[in-house]
Amino acid sequence: MLSQNEQAAFDQSSANVRARAFHHLRVVRDVSAAVGFVSNLHHAVDKAGMEVNERGPAMECRAGCSHCCSVRVEATDAEIYRIAREVGKRPADEAHKLLGRLEDRVSAGDYGIESPRRSPCAFLEKDLCSIYAVRPAVCRKAHSLSVRSCLESAREIPQNMEMLLVADALIQGISDAYREAALPSSAHELCKSVLAVLRDPGLEASWYGGESVLPG
Numbered sequence: 001m002l003s004q005n006e007q008a009a010f011d012q013s014s015a016n017v018r019a020r021a022f023h024h025l026r027v028v029r030d031v032s033a034a035v036g037f038v039s040n041l042h043h044a045v046d047k048a049g050m051e052v053n054e055r056g057p058a059m060e061c062r063a064g065c066s067h068c069c070s071v072r073v074e075a076t077d078a079e080i081y082r083i084a085r086e087v088g089k090r091p092a093d094e095a096h097k098l099l100g101r102l103e104d105r106v107s108a109g110d111y112g113i114e115s116p117r118r119s120p121c122a123f124l125e126k127d128l129c130s131i132y133a134v135r136p137a138v139c140r141k142a143h144s145l146s147v148r149s150c151l152e153s154a155r156e157i158p159q160n161m162e163m164l165l166v167a168d169a170l171i172q173g174i175s176d177a178y179r180e181a182a183l184p185s186s187a188h189e190l191c192k193s194v195l196a197v198l199r200d201p202g203l204e205a206s207w208y209g210g211e212s213v214l215p216g
């Protein structure tokens, strides 16, 4: 729960992000640029993570540590289309295997963020993220200050509040800017939505036309 001052600072920060992002999004000329614009969010969250980490306390996440890759993950519309585009460039056999994992994960059923149920993300391969370069902002902001808490599946994982607030202000500001530019932007379950786009690539054009077409 944020104090009044913290909430005001958060609102101001996300409003600043929205204004800057909308300035660029309103002149976007095609769907590729609209989808690609979300990379600015990803770079900004990564940069914030590095800066916060340098100031400390240090995050204990390491490559191959994938504890946080087994919970429900949500991504915005532009992020989903960016990921689907990346998957679409893969060799047919790789894409086919991934499609199978997405179908398995989706058929296992959906569950809420707070649910104790865990199931590995379909993009997780040998404990590494196979879409690391285009992974959603929520995966970029996820971190732990205590790997022990992760290993023990603690209910509360110690995290850096500053990192979470900076990332959330960026996520909200960019989402608001997309909506202001008449491009739907809300949170969708990652695997279900990417699967929907892979099955029907035409969804991307509908989104660019202003329709909210992704599930969940």
Ligand code: SF4
Binding pocket: 068, 069, 070, 073, 121, 122, 123, 124, 125, 128, 129, 130, 131, 132, 135, 136, 139
């Ligand atoms: S997209 Fe990548 S980082 Fe995010 S939960 Fe899935 S495997 Fe983990």
